[in-house]
Amino acid sequence: MTKAKDRKFNEILATALELFAHYGYKKTTLKDVADKLGMTKSNLYFYVSNKRDLYEKTVSMAFKGWQKAVRDAVEQAQDAGDKFSIMATQSIQYLMEHDELRSIFIRDPGIFTPFPNEDRFYKINLGAIRLIEEILTLGIKQGRFHEVDVKPTAELFFSIYVMFLIKTYVKSEGVSAIRMYEEGLKIILRGLCKDKPCKR
Amino acid sequence: MTKAKDRKFNEILATALELFAHYGYKKTTLKDVADKLGMTKSNLYFYVSNKRDLYEKTVSMAFKGWQKAVRDAVEQAQDAGDKFSIMATQSIQYLMEHDELRSIFIRDPGIFTPFPNEDRFYKINLGAIRLIEEILTLGIKQGRFHEVDVKPTAELFFSIYVMFLIKTYVKSEGVSAIRMYEEGLKIILRGLCKDKPCKR
Amino acid sequence: MTKAKDRKFNEILATALELFAHYGYKKTTLKDVADKLGMTKSNLYFYVSNKRDLYEKTVSMAFKGWQKAVRDAVEQAQDAGDKFSIMATQSIQYLMEHDELRSIFIRDPGIFTPFPNEDRFYKINLGAIRLIEEILTLGIKQGRFHEVDVKPTAELFFSIYVMFLIKTYVKSEGVSAIRMYEEGLKIILRGLCKDKPCKR
Amino acid sequence: MTKAKDRKFNEILATALELFAHYGYKKTTLKDVADKLGMTKSNLYFYVSNKRDLYEKTVSMAFKGWQKAVRDAVEQAQDAGDKFSIMATQSIQYLMEHDELRSIFIRDPGIFTPFPNEDRFYKINLGAIRLIEEILTLGIKQGRFHEVDVKPTAELFFSIYVMFLIKTYVKSEGVSAIRMYEEGLKIILRGLCKDKPCKR
DNA sequence: AATGAATGAGGCTTCATTCAT
DNA sequence: TATGAATGAAGCCTCATTCAT
Numbered sequence: 001m002t003k004a005k006d007r008k009f010n011e012i013l014a015t016a017l018e019l020f021a022h023y024g025y026k027k028t029t030l031k032d033v034a035d036k037l038g039m040t041k042s043n044l045y046f047y048v049s050n051k052r053d054l055y056e057k058t059v060s061m062a063f064k065g066w067q068k069a070v071r072d073a074v075e076q077a078q079d080a081g082d083k084f085s086i087m088a089t090q091s092i093q094y095l096m097e098h099d100e101l102r103s104i105f106i107r108d109p110g111i112f113t114p115f116p117n118e119d120r121f122y123k124i125n126l127g128a129i130r131l132i133e134e135i136l137t138l139g140i141k142q143g144r145f146h147e148v149d150v151k152p153t154a155e156l157f158f159s160i161y162v163m164f165l166i167k168t169y170v171k172s173e174g175v176s177a178i179r180m181y182e183e184g185l186k187i188i189l190r191g192l193c194k195d196k197p198c199k200r
Numbered sequence: 201m202t203k204a205k206d207r208k209f210n211e212i213l214a215t216a217l218e219l220f221a222h223y224g225y226k227k228t229t230l231k232d233v234a235d236k237l238g239m240t241k242s243n244l245y246f247y248v249s250n251k252r253d254l255y256e257k258t259v260s261m262a263f264k265g266w267q268k269a270v271r272d273a274v275e276q277a278q279d280a281g282d283k284f285s286i287m288a289t290q291s292i293q294y295l296m297e298h299d300e301l302r303s304i305f306i307r308d309p310g311i312f313t314p315f316p317n318e319d320r321f322y323k324i325n326l327g328a329i330r331l332i333e334e335i336l337t338l339g340i341k342q343g344r345f346h347e348v349d350v351k352p353t354a355e356l357f358f359s360i361y362v363m364f365l366i367k368t369y370v371k372s373e374g375v376s377a378i379r380m381y382e383e384g385l386k387i388i389l390r391g392l393c394k395d396k397p398c399k400r
Numbered sequence: 401m402t403k404a405k406d407r408k409f410n411e412i413l414a415t416a417l418e419l420f421a422h423y424g425y426k427k428t429t430l431k432d433v434a435d436k437l438g439m440t441k442s443n444l445y446f447y448v449s450n451k452r453d454l455y456e457k458t459v460s461m462a463f464k465g466w467q468k469a470v471r472d473a474v475e476q477a478q479d480a481g482d483k484f485s486i487m488a489t490q491s492i493q494y495l496m497e498h499d500e501l502r503s504i505f506i507r508d509p510g511i512f513t514p515f516p517n518e519d520r521f522y523k524i525n526l527g528a529i530r531l532i533e534e535i536l537t538l539g540i541k542q543g544r545f546h547e548v549d550v551k552p553t554a555e556l557f558f559s560i561y562v563m564f565l566i567k568t569y570v571k572s573e574g575v576s577a578i579r580m581y582e583e584g585l586k587i588i589l590r591g592l593c594k595d596k597p598c599k600r
Numbered sequence: 601m602t603k604a605k606d607r608k609f610n611e612i613l614a615t616a617l618e619l620f621a622h623y624g625y626k627k628t629t630l631k632d633v634a635d636k637l638g639m640t641k642s643n644l645y646f647y648v649s650n651k652r653d654l655y656e657k658t659v660s661m662a663f664k665g666w667q668k669a670v671r672d673a674v675e676q677a678q679d680a681g682d683k684f685s686i687m688a689t690q691s692i693q694y695l696m697e698h699d700e701l702r703s704i705f706i707r708d709p710g711i712f713t714p715f716p717n718e719d720r721f722y723k724i725n726l727g728a729i730r731l732i733e734e735i736l737t738l739g740i741k742q743g744r745f746h747e748v749d750v751k752p753t754a755e756l757f758f759s760i761y762v763m764f765l766i767k768t769y770v771k772s773e774g775v776s777a778i779r780m781y782e783e784g785l786k787i788i789l790r791g792l793c794k795d796k797p798c799k800r
Numbered sequence: 801a802a803t804g805a806a807t808g809a810g811g812c813t814t815c816a817t818t819c820a821t
Numbered sequence: 822t823a824t825g826a827a828t829g830a831a832g833c834c835t836c837a838t839t840c841a842t
Contacts, residue, residue, distance in 0.1 A: 026227045426627045443802050
């Protein structure tokens, strides 16, 4: 609420991110978090309602940062094809550069699940999906993309992205996964774009 | 000891490997292991002396499989240069193909430590180092390699290998790490081999 | 049953005595006993029906040795007064010389309880009480002792003995307890004996 | 820290002392302690860090009481010879009057060990040794004692005291041990004091 | 007579969570 | 806002005991 509380709250999430990334959910204790912040365990409950809540808020925050970075990069371009391509590249780039978020993802890949029945991070994934939807809608309006059904297509692309992440970081097929991603991206752009090919 | 106990013991380790790989050390409970095997927690203590022991025996077993695979592949070649190159390639290949061992490594990279003060997996790493030593010694005898000081060189190569694994799977620099590894391998072989270059 | 089994059985009790004396009942595990004997835990159950049983049989054996020693010493004398006096002295003497039995007693003084409702060692204490009874009966027959009611008197004397042991070893009033015992003995002999005083 | 916590803490130690003295370390469960105090097992961990810690804190407290009593008695006298003699007498006296501390000692005589490698109760024994040192130093300054080397002499006397306790309560040589102690004390005072003999 | 394998009860310990202040 | 004190669930581990062989 207040500014002070808000600042403290963000401080807590940042600290929690470090610890969850380093030690994992189970091994990170509330005492660890509290100690590193110089406060007491009990006091944490003033800001979050339980450990799981702390974890989800922490991860949400980290994801929002990732989404913002991608959105910002995407806004630089005008052409929907370019936007799409930038989005695909930046999403990966960001994860490569942010060890903590990547570590969280490796430990807990279930975080990405576009299925609302697993409510856990549905809302956050929704943000990512919506960005895809926006680009698709724009591309169609611009006449750059074929007239695909936006919603399911956005979900498909998101799933492909998640599948790639899992292959790369969890199933660890490293190089081949990246090549697959690059190849797939080409195909998708080719299949998505009308007339003149979208550059890449 | 007996055949039956031995079979059960291996069954336990195999099951434990799955669980440790999937859930990590802390989150895997002995009840998980026991339940999946259809036995009681207490009975596990007939086969291992505690949870840590179960973990170490499990990891040891998995590592032995990896070492055996590499050794077998290495034996196919006669030339020390080829052996070295195969060893380097197979070590990575095996880890890429075995999700569980890789998952263990990602969660607990400290496993690889050639320092005897951390007694944990010293013996196992020693097995890997010895293979390198053998290849180096052979190469020198064959006149293929320069006369390097075998022991420290073997340790150096092992460290490089570990560093690469960490970059690839823990620090997750994926592609670039693999390229670095390939480049490094070329340089090493060039610097190691005498006269005619070792093929790669 | 068989001679071999009997020998083994005594060996077990002797070993158990050492361990129970040294570590106490709770801290002594059946594995301790089995290991020291070079047999398995399970096999112990062929000789005793459970840990408590082993303990009680062990203590019984030790007590029987103590009773035998006292009986043997008592038999040397003919005069009932002398017998009584020797019994009193020897009982203490023996405990002083046998560390293990004494250690058992110190840890578990409840062992001595002449109350049949606590069935634990009733039978064994009974042996001691009977010796007193015999001496009393003899003394009366010899005309040396007043005609006391044998049974309750024997129990009284036994209780006094136990009280003394507790004061000495458990409540640890050492010296004063011994003086009390000596004084008490004099009084008792004086009160017990007719005509000419019983020597001491 | 706070007054309330401090009171509770002492209450815990007092209760634990009763139980440890009565049942011994192993047989005393934290549930026993907690139940007797009307609190939960877990809550005990707010005051001590584990069972061993509870035991050591409990014993420490009991020992401090014993040391204080001896110190107080010693302070009544001015003459170093008298102080020494009082210390020797009071140390025994106190243990005789305090069943619980004595019981603890009988069960766990290793508590008294002036060797710092066994860190367990080193500090506490140190307190006792220091009192001896102080008396020796004073006696030398007063010209009452010969100029002995204070530190090793204090340790020697402490060792003699412990040896006596073990003979009396553990090896249970009761009377003879006390006589030995009294004789030894006379000799020591004679050997320690200059000129006129220290009274006893 | 003896053993290997298995079990359940119970002990120690950690930790998320709550409540009064 | 913040804390100290308290709790219960769940985890690891030991050990007496049993059963089939």
